Each structure stands twice: as C-alpha cells, then as structure tokens.
Amino acid sequence: MVATVAFTELSGGNGCSLLSAAPAPDLAAAGYSDTEFAVHGFTVGRTADGPVQNAQFTTRIVARRPLDGTDFNGTTVVEWLNVSSGADGAPEYTYLAEELVRGGYAWVGVSAQYDGVEGGVGSVGLSHAGPKSLAGKDPDRYGQLHHPGDAYCYNIFELIGRQLRNTDTTAHPLAGLAVQRVLAVGESQSAMALTTFVTAFPDHTFDGFLIHSRAASQLPLGEVGTGIDVDATFSGNPVTIPDEVGSPVFIVQSETDVLTNFQFHRARQADTDRLRTWEVTGSAHADHFQIGQYEEYLGCPDPVNRGQQRFVLRAALSHLRIWVTDGTAPPHAAPLELADDQQTFVTDEVGNVRGGVRTPCVDVPTQILTGVVRNPVSRICLLFGATGAIEPGDLLARYGSQESYLDAYGAATANAIAEGFVLEADRAEVIADAHPELLGS
Template sequence: MTSRVVFTPLNGGNGCSVLSAAPAPDLAAAGYSDAEFAVSGSVAGVTDSGPVDAAEFTTRVIVRRPASTDGFNGILVVEWLNVSSGTDAAPEYSYLAEELVRGGYAWAGVSAQYIGVEGGAGSVGLADDRPQSLAGKDPERYGALHHPGDAYCYDIFRSVGSALRSVHDASHPLAGLDISHVLAIGESQSAMALTTYVTAFDADEVFDGYFIHSRAAARLPLGTVGAGIDVGETFGGATVTIPDDFAKPVFTIETETDVLTNFQFHRARQDDSSRRRTWELAGTAHADLFQIGPFEDYLGSPEPVNRGQQRFALRAALAHARAWVADGVEPPTAPALELSGDGDDAAFVTDEIGNVRGGVRAPCVDAPTQVLTGVVENPVSRIHLLFGATAQIEPAVLMKRYGSVESYLDHYRAAVDEAIAEGFALEADRDELMADAHPELVSG
C-alpha cells in the first residue's frame, strides 16, 4: 500500500537542468514558475518473480506551472523523465514547450527511474567521467534523494502522479490550480515504460490519458531491487499492443526510426479506435536537429542529422490529446507509413525524391528540398541510428521540380495550409513553419 507522498522544496546548490539544446520559452516572461521538489513516500515493487516488499523513496520532481490561476487550462502533463543518456532528460518538454506555455498547461517531470537519481550507464554512448548521480553532481541540493531500484519505478510514477493531482494545501507544488485532467507522457525509453504501465499497471484514476512517443514493439521490462532497468532487453522482446478494452485515451506517435530499425513498432500496429490513436510521422527520426541544436557535431554522425518537422505534429497532438481527455473530441486519423514486405523484410516505400510515402505529412516532405529519413544504413553508433539523416537534393533537380523559388514557396505554403487544415499542425505555429522553408536550397 502506497503511503502519502510528501513534497519538500529543493533549494541550495546549483541544481541540475534537464533542458535540451532546443530553444525554450522564457518561463518568467510567460508568467510561469519553475521549481524543484523532493518527493518522498513508500511504494510497492514488482519484479519478474512477483511482488517484493514495499520500500521508501525520495526522488525529484520538476514543476513548471502558471504562477496564477488565470492562465491555467486545467491540464497537468506529467512526463516520465528519460534516462537513456545516463542522466535525466525531458525530451517531451523540449518538443512541446511552446504549446505547453502558450496553451496554459502545467508540466511536471518525474525522476521515476533509478538511473535518473542514482546514476548509471546510459544506453546511447554519452557516458563521461563526471559523477552521474544527482547527489554526486550536487550533494547540497540532492544529497537526501534515494531510489530503491526500478522494481519500484512504476509505482513511484503512479504515486507521484496521484500526489500531484491531489492539491491539499498551500505548500503543494500546484497550489491554487484547479486540475481537471492529467496526461502521462514520455518519449523513447519512457514511452516504453508507459507502455508497460498501461498494459500491466493502470487500474486507477491517476491519469486520464497517455501520450506515448517513440515506443518499440515491446514494452520496458519490469525492474529489480537496487538497480536500473536495462532498456536493451526491450529490443527483440515480445510484441505488446494496447488492449482493446483499455478505457482511457492512448495517443501513440512514432517516427520512421521507431517503425523500423530495432524498435520494430510496425509489428505492434493496431487499428485506431475511440480510445486509441496512432500517428506515424513521415520524414522524422527518433531524435533530430531541433533536440541537439548547435551540438550536432558533438554526436560524431557521418552525415547531417535529421532536420524534419516532428515538433509541429507533436504540438498538434498535445492539443488534440487535451481535447480528447477533456471534451471527448477524438484526434484526426492518419494513414500509416507505407511499407513493402513485413516482418524482418519490411522496408519503407519512398517517392521519387526519396522521402517515405504515407503517414502524417509535414510541409518539408510534401514540398521537399531535402531527403529526410529516420533510417540510416549501417549506423556507426547508437546515436547515428537514433538521429537519422538529411541528404541534400541538387539545386538543378529542385529547380526542375518547382521552376522557381516563388513556385517552391507557393507549394510549401500550400503544404502548411493543408497540415493545419487536417489537424497535423497548429495555426499558432504557422509563422514558425513558414520560417522553416528552404528557398535558398532551390536557388542554389
């Protein structure tokens, strides 16, 4: 039985940011506060062998919220922080920050997994010699944190989500906000964890819906006591689908990398329903330039990383998820990315330029100036596989396709109009989408 969870402000020291290189809104200027809390309680655990004794935990939660009640839309978004780099990261916040802030959401990032608190080897080859535990990085601020192991991570996420939802008094991190609905979100390893949560643990009223971004065909394994989960065990694991009778909305968003490579999501494809929606995004990779920004060269990829526009589809998906859980308005449907063959022989069907057919279409693939892919041949590293690639198209080929820079811009503008009209991009992102056009590549 989970005990009552207690929040304590984390002060002192310098703190450890989870922000990526992606540009983010100025929270203070937008009327938002940004604070960290220690969160403590007792939770149940489970391993492959069955339940284990309850354990005490003290982990971290980051809360970014409207400072006043006026701008709050009623939705709390709880992100399962990602630990694939060996430390906590918030990839969903990075992709969604513009919509979160302008839309008036509250966001909380939970250090649910052992590695995020206690440190450990990441799965993407970014280890360094610095102390990886939060306490090792900043003992003054995080010295009291303790994680009992990933046998408890699922109940930690549930118990923290429940405590965030239940605003008791003025000391609560979300004091003053009237929370109507709570969305659980996570990307990559965290999406696999949410897949496990949905299919093995959700039997309560903590979360009203799930936003699962870049999962594999399999789900994250159950953990052990005193250690982290090896995400590598997910790849090649048994295919897991969302139960047909699952009562809450589950919105799954997949990139090209996730559909094929060793993620193999195509094996877990399901028809959409009133409680299940899947978008597969053309021209996207598991991670991209938006996430890494000026640090692209640090990755060591032999070719430019993917420069697709998944952030716009993700922001639209969040807006649809809000309407789905709050008002029962289902998101638009989209075709799957086109495949030839199946099983191990599955491959994308591409157009004459080289971009994949089908899926959610972004302006960069419907009015292309580059070949954008999430699947690279013979990746030299895990990072290379995850970040996909961008290939330039000869200006002469583009000029033959469009005839002029003005004609290209007309095509691109029409693609923006179509994406917004179909619900795969937001009107609020129109200017940013237009700024993402590349007329300089057409003119050479």
C-alpha cells in the same frame, strides 16, 4: 500503497540538473515558475516474479506552471523523464514546450527511474565523467535523494501523478491551480515504460497518455536496487494496447521507431475509440530540433534529421487534451508505407517515405529526410536519422522558382493544419522552416 507523498522544494547547490540541448521558452516572461522538489514517499514494488517488500523513496520532480491560476488550462502534463543517457533528460518537454506555455498547461517532469536519481551507464553510447548520481554530482542540493530500484518505478510514477491532483496544500508544486486533467507523456525508453504502465497497471490516475517513439515491445518490470535493462525490450515480443484500456492512448512514432531495431511495425494495431497511432513521415527518433548547435558533438557523418516532428507532437498533445476533455477523438492517419519485405519503406521520386502523417517538408521537399540510417557509425547516429541533399537544379526543375516553391509550401502548410496534424498557432513557425535558399538564386 500510501495515499499521499510529501513535497519539499529543492534549492541551493548548482541548480536544477536536467539535460537539455535545445533552447526553451522564457518561462519568467510567460508568467511561469520553474521549481524543483524532492518527493518523499513509501510504496509497493513489483518484479517479474511478483510483489516485493515495500520501500521508502525520495526522488525529485521539476515543475513548470503558470503563476496565476487564471492562466492555467486545467491540464497537467506529467513527463516520465528519460534516462537513456544515464541521467535524466526531458526530450518531450523540448518538443512540446511552445504548446505547453502558450496553451497554459502545467508540466511536471518525474525522476521515476533508478538511473535518473542514482545514475547509470545509459543505452545510447554517451559517457559522463565524474559522479553518476544526482547526490554525487551535487550533494548540497540532492544529498537526500534515494531510489530503491526500478521494481518501484511504475508505482512511484503513479503515486506522484495521483498526488499532483491534490493541490490544496501550500507546499504543493501546483498550489493554487485547479487541476482537472492529468496526462502522462514520455519519449523513447520512457515511452516503453508508459507502454508497460498502460498494459500492466490499469488501475491508474492518468486521464490520457502520449506515448512517443516506443519499440514493438515494452520495458520490463524492474528489480530491487538497480535500473532496468532497456536492451531486453528490443528482443521482446510485440505488445499491443489492450482493447479495455480505460484512458485514451495516443502513440506517435518516427520512421526510426517503425523499423530499425525498434520494429514497431510488428505491434501495429487498428485505431479504436481509445487508441490513435500517428507515424510521422520524414522523422527520426531524435532530430536537429533536439540537439541544435551541439550536432557536431554527435560525430555523425551526415547531417542529422531536420524533419518537422515537433509540430506534429504539439498537435497530438492538443488533440489529447480535447479527447480527454470532451471525447472528441484525434483524426486518423495512414501508416508509413512498408515494402513487401516489411523491412524497408516505400519512397517517392525524391527519396522521402510515402504515407504517414505529412508535413510541408515532405509534401514540398527540398531535402531527403529519413529516420533510417544505413550502417550507422554509432547508436546515437542511428537515433538521429539523416538529412540528404537534393541538387538545386533538380529543385528548380521541380518548382520553377523560389516564389513557386513558397506558394506550394504555404499550401501544404494550410493543408496540414486543416487535416489536424499541425496547429494553427504553429503556422508562422512552419512557414519560417521553409528552405527557398536551397533552390539557388
């Protein structure tokens, strides 16, 4: 593998193409830049049958970073961009953006996979009219991009992660920042890719991993000239993180991931000094925070999940940074409780799952929050879970008044912060997420 890659800033055309349905922090107001670069390199490849001929690539990255080096906390978060829609998205940035910006992180999204550059049909049932590839959509901006196939995606990700440490050139996306730590993050298909990366590519540059919403198995090794078939992951054997893993691995799972066809419960393993797993109660693989005002376009019969997974993920990132910095490991968490059949959850008196990482919306409930949809009408509706109503009369009987509910909710928020599952910086946003109006007047 070559030791370096070259970066060229992208401009013109229609601007940066990166799917997002949720509002993000005002980067300019926060003193951040938001730029996009072509990344040129030459790398080795590997399929399930072994090494393949080296190939050239030109992919892209999106870099969001503090302009002033004194505002940088030394940690660069590198997201394996998600291609489940057939185009690149940054779901982890959406969940983590508040913590990234207020904490002074740099974030880099990498088009590691073939479908992110060349386009694909996706795996979640969303259709896109017109050209699929970035170059086809916007030749003025992306005409130079070329991906040789997912036999090279793991090495492309490693190569870019390694080069992000070397910020001593003016053309570097992080020029002027003193990078001390590089963390890899990814959600859904990207989490499955990072699981493969951790297990099959142990000689890597990353100081830690946040693997969010993986399946029991891992993403296969790819082929030359095409993308990976993610469906093969759901029929694969369970994969656990090896004991000899060199860098801390933090796995965060939703209810959808533990059951449904993800079946992560088959790959559960005990925490170690290099592994933590948090399973978040009342969470789904994707949720209302991700889709926001576009919920109706999903076509799901019930409201999508409105859980508080975002707060837990922000806490997980903060813990991971501290873990790789000074060795202080994150708190342990109980798993979600499964019934004896290992295919259903044990639920409480209102219908929320027992166990797991607890947030105020499940400890002081006003809704039934689930990540497992019975007989979903589509793949996308399975992923987004559901939110069920509790009768106002039942809520009044439970809490007595809106004031008593808010007192209990505030106490649950304080407890989640004390336990380390929610950050103090998110207290006000968590409190604002309460729903006293559901009790009626």
